[in-house]
Amino acid sequence: xxxxxxxxxxxxxxxIVAVVSDYLALKKRGxxxxxxxxxxxxxxxxxxxxxxxxxxxxxxxxxxxxVFAFVMKMEKVEFPEAVEIVGEKLGIQVxxxxxxxxxxxxxxRIYDLLSLACKFYxxxxxxxxxxxxxxxxxxxxxxxxxxxxxxxxxxxxxxNSLTKHLLSRGxxxxxxxxxxxxxxxxxxxxxxxxxxxxxxxxxDTRGHILGxxxxxxxxxxxxxxxxxxxxVFNKGEVLFGLNLAADAVKKSKFAILVEGNIDVVSxxxxxxxxxxxxxxxxxxxxxxxxxxxxxxxAVLSFDSDAAGYAAMERAQEALNEAELLVRVLDMGxxxxxxxxxxxxxxxxxxxxxxxxxxxxxxxxxxxxxxxNLAEVEGRARAAHQVAEFLVKEKDKIVQREYIKxxxxxxxTDEDLISSEVRKRTFYNRSSGMPLRSVTKRPPxxxxxxxxxxxxxxxxxxxxxxxxxxxxxxDEFSDPNNREVxxxxxxxxxxxxxxxxxxxxxxxxxxxxxxxxxxxxxxKQMTNDCINAVKGYKVKKQIDQVRQDLMAxxxxxxxxxxxxxxxxxxxxxEILRAMxx
Ligand SMILES: [Zn+2]
Numbered sequence: 001x002x003x004x005x006x007x008x009x010x011x012x013x014x015x016i017v018a019v020v021s022d023y024l025a026l027k028k029r030g031x032x033x034x035x036x037x038x039x040x041x042x043x044x045x046x047x048x049x050x051x052x053x054x055x056x057x058x059x060x061x062x063x064x065x066x067v068f069a070f071v072m073k074m075e076k077v078e079f080p081e082a083v084e085i086v087g088e089k090l091g092i093q094v095x096x097x098x099x100x101x102x103x104x105x106x107x108x109r110i111y112d113l114l115s116l117a118c119k120f121y122x123x124x125x126x127x128x129x130x131x132x133x134x135x136x137x138x139x140x141x142x143x144x145x146x147x148x149x150x151x152x153x154x155x156x157x158x159x160n161s162l163t164k165h166l167l168s169r170g171x172x173x174x175x176x177x178x179x180x181x182x183x184x185x186x187x188x189x190x191x192x193x194x195x196x197x198x199x200x201x202x203x204d205t206r207g208h209i210l211g212x213x214x215x216x217x218x219x220x221x222x223x224x225x226x227x228x229x230x231x232v233f234n235k236g237e238v239l240f241g242l243n244l245a246a247d248a249v250k251k252s253k254f255a256i257l258v259e260g261n262i263d264v265v266s267x268x269x270x271x272x273x274x275x276x277x278x279x280x281x282x283x284x285x286x287x288x289x290x291x292x293x294x295x296x297x298a299v300l301s302f303d304s305d306a307a308g309y310a311a312m313e314r315a316q317e318a319l320n321e322a323e324l325l326v327r328v329l330d331m332g333x334x335x336x337x338x339x340x341x342x343x344x345x346x347x348x349x350x351x352x353x354x355x356x357x358x359x360x361x362x363x364x365x366x367x368x369x370x371x372n373l374a375e376v377e378g379r380a381r382a383a384h385q386v387a388e389f390l391v392k393e394k395d396k397i398v399q400r401e402y403i404k405x406x407x408x409x410x411x412t413d414e415d416l417i418s419s420e421v422r423k424r425t426f427y428n429r430s431s432g433m434p435l436r437s438v439t440k441r442p443p444x445x446x447x448x449x450x451x452x453x454x455x456x457x458x459x460x461x462x463x464x465x466x467x468x469x470x471x472x473x474d475e476f477s478d479p480n481n482r483e484v485x486x487x488x489x490x491x492x493x494x495x496x497x498x499x500x501x502x503x504x505x506x507x508x509x510x511x512x513x514x515x516x517x518x519x520x521x522x523k524q525m526t527n528d529c530i531n532a533v534k535g536y537k538v539k540k541q542i543d544q545v546r547q548d549l550m551a552x553x554x555x556x557x558x559x560x561x562x563x564x565x566x567x568x569x570x571x572x573e574i575l576r577a578m579x580x
Contacts, residue, residue: 002083002094010087010094016067017051019086023074023293032514036323038289039063039073043323048514055497057510064510066497075206078105085206110232113171113179114201114209120165121153121199121212130154132217133198140262141342146269149244151201155194155214162192180211180227194225200261202226202233202279203243210238213261213279224261224280236284239276239291240264246294248273254297256329256353257283257315258337259308263301266338270346272353275337283315288322297325299356303336309366316359326359360398363389364406379410386410387420449532450481455512456526457485458493463526470530475537480505531578538575545571 017033020026026033026049037047040061049056057064063073071082087094124130125147133154137147155162163182167173173190176182182190197214204210211227227233239257241264242249249255256275258264267275274295278287291298298319302308312328319326329352334340341349367385372378386406393399403421407414453471456463468489476482484496484505491499493513500506518525545568552560 002080006087006092006094007083010083010090010092011067013090013092014054014067014086015051016054016056016070017049019067019089020049020056020070022089025292025296036292037061037063038293041285041321050514053513055510055514057507057514059511059515062507064507064514107231109175110179110230111208113166113175113181114211114232116166116169116171117162117179117181117212118151118153118199118201118209120162121155121201122151124154124156124161125152129156132157132196136198136215136217140338142262142265143269146265149268150241150265152265153199153201155192155197155199157196159191159195160189162194163190178230180230180233193227196220197225200240202238202240204238205243205246207243208232211235213240215261226279234286235279235281237286237290238279239287240279241268241276242290244268245274245276249276249291249294253295254299254327255291255295256299256301256337257291259302259311260336260338263337266341267349270341270349272346272349278315282311283318285318285321288315288318288324291319292322292324295324297327299327299329299353300359301329301331301337301352304331304334312359313363316363327356328359328362329353329356330362360393360402361405364402364409368406368409373410379412383410383412383417384420387417387424390417390421391424446533446536447478447481449529450476450478450485451508451512452518453526453529453533454481454484454488454508455515455518456522456529457488458509458512459517460522463522464489466523466526467530470527471533475533477533477536480508484508535575535578538571538578542568542571542575 017026020033020035024035024038024047026035027045028034031050031052033049033051034045035047035049036042036045037058037060039047039058040063042060046059047056048059055064055066056070065073067086068079068082071077071085072079075082075085077085084094125133137152142152160182163173163176166176166181173182173184176190177184181193183193185191194212194214196217198217200213200215201209202211202213211230211233213227214225216223216225226235229235240261245255245268252274254274256267256272258267258275258277259280261277264275264277267273276291278284288298298315300312300315302312302315316326331337331340331352334343337349340352364386367389368382371382373382383406390399390402390406393402399421400418403417404414407417410417453463453467457467467485473482473486473489476485480502483502484500487496487499493509496509497506500509545564549561549564549568552564
């Protein structure tokens with residue numbers, strides 16, 4: 001347990017803007033800061049941070065809260081760990097409870113095991129058994145500094161040296177299994193997952209080891225074996241080397257993405273410290289978003305073979321989705337960055353990085369290179385394929401420019417390509433786009449008016465007074481709005497968020513606090529909204545009366561008809577007065 005005062009101290013000293021900036025590129029807009037939301041996919045920024053209120057809120061997906069809530073969500077950790085992380089950033093040490101194994105969180109236990117395993121692999125590499133791995137390292141010309149920096153190690157060529165080592169340190173077999181280090185044997189006991197492999201530990205950006213990637217040292221398949229996904233590890237959400245690259249990426253605003261672990265080590269050794277790699281799988285949107293936290297641009301330096309190009313195209317989609325600019329680096333005759341750096345030198349690679357071209361340009365060149373441009377048919381087919389590709393470009397200005405560019409390469413009229421693109425745009429739209437959704441209801445004006453009232457009440461005492469006088473709590477039609485309004489009269493705004501029980505109600509308050517402020521005459525706006533809410537009630541009453549009236553008329557109950565008629569008239573009168 002972290003002492004309450006400690007939590008308070010950290011909360012008070014922390015600035016949510018500074019903390020969020022560690023993860024996202026914030027842009028100042030008015031009083032608030034905006035960014036693309038890391039918790040849902042969006043094209044325009046609706047993720048809002050208020051320095052004044054020390055809150056964040058996404059108007060797109062509704063996520064929000066204070067600095068701890070942000071870190072919990074972002075780092076996928078529990079509250080105490082979030083407090084620790086924020087404390088760390090402020091240089092405030094959080095006294096961890098002095099408990100041992102038993103009370104340690106499960107997650108911490110797994111981290112500890114992985115860290116022990118890493119040390120064990122490292123010591124193997126220096127020992128007699130590691131000769132084969134050292135030979136391989138030498139062959140790949142990795143420097144001792146690189147090996148140390150990336151903490152490479154060796155998993156011995158036998159069935160249970162790691163398992164035995166960790167069990168002797170008091171580890172539980174089921175934890176070894178959960179950490180992805182060991183597998184249960186057919187008969188009994190456990191055996192090592194990684195055997196006779198050069199081990200690359202995979203870190204998160206906070207320095208935890210999450211798993212390993214093991215390079216086979218004989219011909220055993222797969223060439224690279226990754227840890228299975230676990231409570232701490234998800235292959236699709238981390239990048240190899242990003243822990244060491246993050247600062248350089250932040251500084252240079254771009255990340256170099258390569259395919260292999262060895263490429264990452266080589267690039268770092270050659271001074272390209274902003275390099276990282278997906279873990280042998282196609283780059284995922286989560287990984288792209290992770291890069292987006294630190295960079296504006298991704299420079300792809302994948303292998304120059306068919307598989308590399310295919311991987312590059314998939315990566316490009318994920319990166320575009322995360323709103324990163326994508327450039328592609330041409331390595332000429334070299335297969336991968338490692339080979340290039342070792343054969344031609346670091347300066348040559350630096351040149352390649354400098355000469356990298358936008359991914360779209362690269363793709364157009366590649367399409368065109370497949371055709372014989374000396375022939376009319378070749379040029380025409382190239383133009384068709386370019387049009388097919390450019391249809392996907394959503395930015396019309398960019399599309400226009402690339403049409404010009406392609407026309408130049410094909411020595412053809414840009415209007416021709418342009419009209420091909422237009423044709424395809426039309427077809428794509430009519431086949432792919434769903435018709436306007438029928439189920440979507442029109443915006444509920446009354447709920448909106450109630451939300452405006454909450455916003456007014458939270459920002460102006462005058463408005464609060466008017467609302468209290470003009471509208472009973474029960475007249476709020478939405479139960480959540482009603483509850484918020486009730487609490488809001490009892491508590492100061494800052495405390496409101498702590499006291500409200502439901503997530504939905506908290507969301508309403510954050511939206512009211514961080515949303516665009518209402519411009520105009522407060523009194524007028526408040527009265528308008530009160531009238532809208534009251535008017536709605538009256539309208540509902542009128543509807544009811546009308547129904548009753550028709551029912552009574554049917555059965556000829558004149559008494560009731562008379563009464564209802566006069567009720568109908570007076571309600572209509574009230575409504576008219578309100579909307580006047
Ligand atoms: Zn969101």
